Amino acid sequence: MVVVVRTTKRLPRAERERQMMDAAVQVFGRRGYRGASMDEVAELAGVSKPLVYLYLKSKEDLFTACIRREAQALTRAVRAGVRRDLPPDRQLWEGLRAFFRHTADHPDGWTVLHVQARTHGEPFAAEVAALRAELVSFVTQLTVVAARAAHRDPDLPEREVAGLAEALVGAAESLAAWANATEGVCAREAAATLMNFAWAGLDNLMAGRPWTPPADQD
Amino acid sequence: MVVVVRTTKRLPRAERERQMMDAAVQVFGRRGYRGASMDEVAELAGVSKPLVYLYLKSKEDLFTACIRREAQALTRAVRAGVRRDLPPDRQLWEGLRAFFRHTADHPDGWTVLHVQARTHGEPFAAEVAALRAELVSFVTQLTVVAARAAHRDPDLPEREVAGLAEALVGAAESLAAWANATEGVCAREAAATLMNFAWAGLDNLMAGRPWTPPADQD
Structure with missing residues (x-):
């Protein structure tokens, strides 16, 4: 957890978003839209779920962005x-x-x-x-x-x-x-x-x- | 309405189903799955909505059958x-x-x-x-x-x-x-x-x- 927080602070926003999107594409590609969970996206990106929502709003917005x-x-x-x-x-x-x-x-x-x-x-x-x-x-x-x-x-x-x-x-x-x-x-x-x-x-x-x-x- | 009831009685079930399916394909094809209404399917087939549900169960079943x-x-x-x-x-x-x-x-x-x-x-x-x-x-x-x-x-x-x-x-x-x-x-x-x-x-x-x-x- 300490590591995650530290990484979060160090990375610029664009880079952080890119990591989340990479994770999201992987999760959507493998689980499908309905099967994908924001928890899994957050975990794979190594960030907290609120941060995913903060940056990328909703599951629908995230899918559209992907x-x-x-x-x-x-x-x-x-x-x-x-x-x-x-x-x-x-x-x-x-x-x-x-x-x-x-x-x-x-x-x-x-x-x-x-x-x-x-x-x-x-x-x-x-x-x-x-x-x-x-x-x-x-x-x-x-x-x-x-x-x-x-x-x-x-x-x-x-x-x-x-x-x-x-x-x-x-x-x-x-x-x-x-x-x-x-x-x-x-x-x-x-x-x-x-x-x-x-x-x-x-x-x-x-x-x-x-x-x-x-x-x-x- | 009288006409509809009379027609309903006259046609064999298979033929009646075929008419409903023809109507359903037209409605699904033009309105999409979400936009399609069972009312429109019934109207186009010249039957009552309860009859469509009786024969073809649900909108999902009807779409699958189509x-x-x-x-x-x-x-x-x-x-x-x-x-x-x-x-x-x-x-x-x-x-x-x-x-x-x-x-x-x-x-x-x-x-x-x-x-x-x-x-x-x-x-x-x-x-x-x-x-x-x-x-x-x-x-x-x-x-x-x-x-x-x-x-x-x-x-x-x-x-x-x-x-x-x-x-x-x-x-x-x-x-x-x-x-x-x-x-x-x-x-x-x-x-x-x-x-x-x-x-x-x-x-x-x-x-x-x-x-x-x-x-x-x-």
Whole structure:
């Protein structure tokens, strides 16, 4: 107890908050929103429960803050991973690697975003929807720019690109959950699986060689 | 009221339940679980509220029954859509068309499964997880069989196929929500977008031509 009080006094507020949030993400990720207790968050952070309430108000506020922080960290990691001077397939590869590396390194954060935030209604689901919209828009932009830069199909309809971006983000979300739940699947392997799945298709499409539905159907 | 009572007596129980469930899916899909009222369900079904409670017990039971019915209808539609005598790309195409046709024809049912059931915690999320597991297993099986039938890569690791199936199902879920929310995107277009995205990649993979990560990285 003496140690805790001493640590409390020594750390600046931002650092103390960060520790509490780290603890909260871990507890929410493992116990779920309903199962999480502020006692456990406080204990894991090495602070008193009143201090958690003082800094982060309520369980709902704390959960919202966790979602927002984890969402920002994930989009930042993906954006930082993409180098615009690379060819399109490398850009996508780097973005996917950054995504899967981050979700593998922060499994509790990913569970909070992908599972917990979506299974506890509003206002939490809206926070995740905003993250998702940002990732989709980033991928759309990346694909449009890549397509134009490649001078292959500058007229690739924006709506089709938007659809591809939705598909890609949905596939990545699904794969990240699977990779984290499956023994021995590393971030690189998950990224390569998605590249294998997606790249040849995108590549063909940008080159004007789409897969063609059979003609004998509506 | 007289009309309602007369209709109630005339219809067999199964048919009456079906009408109430149809109404419930529409109300849950549009208002969400919390916003839905049993009054509105009863009114839309043209029955009294006590009758809804008599047949379907509670709002929670009714929501669970809706999720289960819509999940079964969706998996049945996808399984019925796939013809095993077709080549692998046509099998996938038929399965995707069946999926997107069904989700487009039943937008409220899809919203119940994809959004509502996932945003209201247990026990609803578990129902959807079971549906998802069945779709992933179906796609995995389809891909494994297709790969072996094609005699191209009978040793394609099962784990890689499982990863691809996770990616495909995640992409399909994401696209269905996008297609239903985007004016003028038809089921065929959504299915073709996903085929374009996915098929060439799967095709290359089965032929032993995977996309290769750059060698200069970990």
